Amino acid sequence: MVVVCLLALWGCRSLAPIEPVAPDVHEEIDRRCRAHFLHQPWVMVQSITAYPPDGQVHNAIGVTRIHPAQRRIQCVITSVEGIVLFDGEYDQKTRIRKGVGPFADETFANTLFDDIRLVFFPPDKPAVEAGRTSSGAPVCRYERSDGFVEVLFPEDGQREIKRYSARKKLRKTINACYKARCSRHITEAPEEIPAKLIIYNHGLLEYRLELELIQAKTPAP
Amino acid sequence: MKACNKMAPHTKRVSVGSALLACTLLLLGWADELEDIREKGEFVNSVQAAFTQERYLEMLDEPLISKGLLYLEVPGSLRWEYTGPVRSVLLMENETIRQYVQADSGMVEQKSRGLEGMRIFLQDACMWMKGEFESNPDLVAEMASDGRILLKPARDNAMAQMIRYIELRLTNTPGVVESVAIYEEEDSYMIIRFHDTKINQDIADEIFQKLNPDPLQQ
Numbered sequence: 001m002v003v004v005c006l007l008a009l010w011g012c013r014s015l016a017p018i019e020p021v022a023p024d025v026h027e028e029i030d031r032r033c034r035a036h037f038l039h040q041p042w043v044m045v046q047s048i049t050a051y052p053p054d055g056q057v058h059n060a061i062g063v064t065r066i067h068p069a070q071r072r073i074q075c076v077i078t079s080v081e082g083i084v085l086f087d088g089e090y091d092q093k094t095r096i097r098k099g100v101g102p103f104a105d106e107t108f109a110n111t112l113f114d115d116i117r118l119v120f121f122p123p124d125k126p127a128v129e130a131g132r133t134s135s136g137a138p139v140c141r142y143e144r145s146d147g148f149v150e151v152l153f154p155e156d157g158q159r160e161i162k163r164y165s166a167r168k169k170l171r172k173t174i175n176a177c178y179k180a181r182c183s184r185h186i187t188e189a190p191e192e193i194p195a196k197l198i199i200y201n202h203g204l205l206e207y208r209l210e211l212e213l214i215q216a217k218t219p220a221p
Numbered sequence: 222m223k224a225c226n227k228m229a230p231h232t233k234r235v236s237v238g239s240a241l242l243a244c245t246l247l248l249l250g251w252a253d254e255l256e257d258i259r260e261k262g263e264f265v266n267s268v269q270a271a272f273t274q275e276r277y278l279e280m281l282d283e284p285l286i287s288k289g290l291l292y293l294e295v296p297g298s299l300r301w302e303y304t305g306p307v308r309s310v311l312l313m314e315n316e317t318i319r320q321y322v323q324a325d326s327g328m329v330e331q332k333s334r335g336l337e338g339m340r341i342f343l344q345d346a347c348m349w350m351k352g353e354f355e356s357n358p359d360l361v362a363e364m365a366s367d368g369r370i371l372l373k374p375a376r377d378n379a380m381a382q383m384i385r386y387i388e389l390r391l392t393n394t395p396g397v398v399e400s401v402a403i404y405e406e407e408d409s410y411m412i413i414r415f416h417d418t419k420i421n422q423d424i425a426d427e428i429f430q431k432l433n434p435d436p437l438q439q
Contacts, residue, residue: 043280047307049324056332057324059307065280074280080309080322082276082287082403082411083383098405100383185306210325214306220282 015148015168018131018139029130033140033151036159036176036192037122038068044193044216047185048077051208060085062211065219066120073116077103090117115199118161119174123149147171159194173200183212190216267294270418274303279408291415298429314429321432328432360387 021029043065050058061082065074070091077086086103088096090113094106102108123142130140139152148164157179163172175198180189182196189195193216199209269292275284287307292300299313308328310321320331359380360372370389374381383405390399397418404410427434 045281045285047323049322051324057322057329058331059309059322061276061285061307063278063280063285076278076280076409078276080287080303080307082274084405084409087409214285217282219280 014170015141015150015164016134018129018141019134021131026130029132029138030127030140032138032153033127033130034122036151038066038120038192041065041067041069041219042190042193042216043219045214046197046211047214049210049212051210053206061214064116066116068121071117071121073113075112075116086112088113115172115174118149118163118172119176119194119197170202172202174198175200183214185212185214189213264421265295266421267292267424268418268420269293269422269424270415272413272415274411274413276411277409284411292424292428294424294429298424300428310432312429312432314426 020026043063046062046064048060048062050060052058059080061078061080063076063078067073073090075086075088075090076084078084083100084098085100086096086109087098088094088109094109094113096104096106096109099105099109123144125143127140128143130138133139133152135154137152137154139150142149142151147166148168150160150162150164152160152162154160157177159176159178161172161174161176162170165171176194177196178189178191178194180186180195182194183189186195193213195213197209197211199211201207270290272289272291274287274289276287277284287303288305289303290300291302292298297313297315299311301311303309308323310328312319312321321328322331359375359378361375362370362372364370368391370391372387372389374384374386385404385406388402388404390402391397392399397420398415400415401413402410403413425434
């Protein structure tokens with residue numbers, strides 16, 4: 001029984017088959033997947049609550065500027081008190097301008113920018129598959145050099161992104177809620193920007209990050 | 222234990238940065254010369270104020286605004302609370318420090334062992350209330366000719382990696398600081414402006430003890 005349960009759990013965390021759909025539905029799902037990535041620059045401010053494996057809770061504030069056309073990202077993370085903990089950018093490669101303590105770690109910065117790219121930038125290549133999950137949610141699957149990415153729409157106003165390793169094991173799940181009520185800081189949110197993001201890291205280092213939108217603006221040219 | 226040690230300096234520096242400023246309010250409010258501080262600081266026993274914090278970053282057209290409350294009582298009681306956009310409460314009484322942060326389940330106490338380091342650091346900082354600047358080798362204080370107080374991290378210490386200098390502007394009212402600016406880079410700094418400041422008014426003990434004291438004094 002235990003073995004069955006473990007196998008079931010393992011199955012949930014592996015790449016699941018996509019149920020094929022008619023060609024016109026396939027196109028529509030593919031278009032919907034791509035529409036949710038950013039197409040113009042945005043600057044957003046988010047509260048960040050981190051739940052690391054040790055049971056602690058950490059708060060911070062993140063300021064992120066995204067240039068989709070250039071695939072460039074700038075990010076500053078401050079403490080709630082306003083002290084800059086991390087200041088870095090991604091422009092084809094990661095550059096840390098300032099990092100305090102664990103925020104100076106290059107792995108942290110690479111993970112941060114990879115998460116931001118997953119949410120806001122369309123994948124480099126077209127979807128290798130588009131269809132529906134076993135529960136009927138529209139899903140697109142993209143292949144990248146280190147594995148696979150899936151974009152799903154479990155319900156209206158929600159988007160889910162899953163990243164799998166090359167061995168098809170689930171490594172990250174990102175839930176994006178586009179309804180303003182998902183963030184305690186705002187009463188309305190732009191269509192393109194999630195009001196709340198929940199990032200689950202799977203594997204040996206399990207942790208959760210919750211990001212709630214405080215403000216989002218298109219930057220001055 | 223090693224992991225805790227790794228996190229402690231960061232935790233200490235971040236929260237202490239604000240708490241340090243709170244401690245300096247008492248001693249820097251009404252001095253014409255830095256040397257006067259010790260003498261004149263003896264007349265201030267408590268400070269309570271609201272504050273608005275403007276966080277300036279190169280990326281933002283307008284500063285990010287945070288609001289909060291400060292309560293400070295000699296010799297070592299402090300409440301430094303951010304009320305929004307993200308609530309955070311730092312309580313210090315005697316040698317005990319507690320920090321509460323916002324989680325999905327509400328406000329939770331941060332159990333980090335880094336708070337022990339913070340306790341030691343705050344004890345140092347509150348010596349400043351007595352004008353004992355030499356007790357803290359991390360910051361060097363000087364008074365500009367226009368009355369501003371500049372606090373600069375001693376060369377090559379841990380704080381110097383985070384801030385360039387702190388600037389305090391004083392009002393004409395003894396004990397009342399107009400603003401505190403913390404400069405990290407030319408285009409990265411924050412200004413904390415204090416208002417509704419009250420000096421030497423009684424503050425209920427529970428303000429320094431409870432997350433949600435009833436009633437929270439304004």
